[in-house]
Amino acid sequence: MKQRPLGRTGRLVSEIGLGCMGMSEFYGVRDDHESMETLHAAADYGVTFFDTADMYGAGHNEELVGRFLKERADDLLVATKFAIVRGANPADRRIDNSPAYIKQACEASLKRLGVEAIDLYYCHRFTGETPIDDVVGAMAELVWDGKVKAIGLSEVTSATLRRACETHHVAALQTEYSLWARDPESDQIATCRELGVTFVPYSPLGRGFLTGSVPQRGDLAAGDFRLIDPRFYGEAGEANAELVERVKDLAAERECEPAQIALAWVLAKQPDAIPIPGTKRRTWLMQNIDAAKVELTPDEVAVLDVAFDPSKVIGARYPQASMTGINA
Template sequence: METRTLGSSGPTVSTIGLGCMGMSEFYGTPDETRAKDTLQRALDLGVRFFDTADMYGPFTNEKLVGRLLEPYRNRVTLATKFGIVRDEKGGMHGLNGRPDYVHEACNASLERLGTDHIDLYYLHRVDPDVPIEETVGAMGQLIDAGKVRYIGLSEAASDTIRRAHRERKITALQTEYSLWSRDPEDDILDTVRELGIGFVPYSPLGRGFLTGRFESPEDLPEDDWRRHNPRFQGENFQKNLDLVDAVKQMAAEKEVTPAQLALAWVLHQGDDIVPIPGTTRPEHLEDNVAATEIELSADDLDHLDDIAPKGAAAGDRYPDMSTVDG
């Protein structure tokens, strides 16, 4: 697989990474054996960029990813996140960006991952009660201590990114971006490119919706978090299904899958973009990796703009958007 560099001086990673969240919760019942097979297949196919977070599981995803990647640790870029506080039973306890918590969370992640350093450490969500300079300043101390190599933000607004970057160099911004989540085009992409910050889209397949696998909300497992997502509910679901049907039609004409077309669109938005589609199945991973070989013409991109212009998706991205930095 070809590689891309995150930002002006960040790590060089595989063109796409692998989001590991669904291997532990949110998208149905976890299957550790299948997760192991998926991670191994990713390595076989040249994926070298893996993304997790302390709150996934909670706490179990870091342990899983760290254990399975341990033999390959020096060959991969491992990213994790902190800032969304959960307890062992999964309860949510808000956001925490206090400097003392930055150090506490990092030490705990290092232990769970079984490593002496984190390649890319993100603030998962911006804590509105703590100046971003204080949080990022503490993250910078982790670099000075050798515990972290690069730092990043997730779902941060442009002003927050600029303030953070003045305090300490930010290497990457992770934010949802896909054919049905194009908000970063308003100003986020311009900001990170001006500052030399890499852009890492999560959910580039619209949480699986853009794969064309879902015909109704009932296709989701009972314990799947997406049943609570506004875009997967009621009238929103049907409106979004119409969008996906148009993607499916174009994909059929190009003899690719809808997932490959949607992911290829993200990859064509710039060489500084490294999406991290999540999956728990080796066959879906293979489908995603194949998208790196798809060429889209200017006419193809224009057609996709017509199919899915900014604001085309119905419904908010989360049931509660208050934790997304505005």
């Protein structure tokens, strides 16, 4: 697999990474055996960039990735995150950006991952209650202490990113980006390039919607995030499904899968970004990896740009309760 640089760290990682969140929750029941097989298959086929967070499965995801790391001697890069604090009720959560919490969260993640230093440590959500200078300052101390190798931010504005980089270099900005989530095109992506920050698109397949095979509500398990996703069902779902027909048409023309067209679009639009499609199954993993072989023409990219003009996508990216810390 082709490699892309991660910020100014000097590290190169695979041009497509693996989002591990769904291995623990949000997309139905978990299957640790299949997830572990998927992690190994990803590394076998050249994926070197793995993404997790302390809140995924309330620590379970980091522990799973930690067990995987013990079985591999490869030069893999693992990113994890802090800031979203889960309560006893899975639906209860708050955001903590305080320096004291950052240090506490880092120690817990190091233990679950079983590593001496975290390769890339993101602030998962930022609210502004703690100044970004203090947040990044605390993260920089972790770098100086040898507990973190590089730092990142998630879902912040260009202004916040600029201010953060005045305190310490930010290696990566992780934000949702796909055919139906194109807000970062306004200025975040350009700012990343200017500052030497790698842009990391999460949910590049629109949480599965852009694959053209979204299950019916009744087929989803309790706790599946898509049950409450504003873009998936009802009038919004019907309107958005019409947009995906263009992806399916192009996939048929190119004799590949719709998911591969959606990923190929991201790779073509942002040749220095590193998308991290998530999956817990080897079948979808291989499909995603093979998307790197699909090279869209400028005309094909333009057709998709027009088909998915942001004005045509219906519904917010998250339910209102989950919008805290988005574009902060």
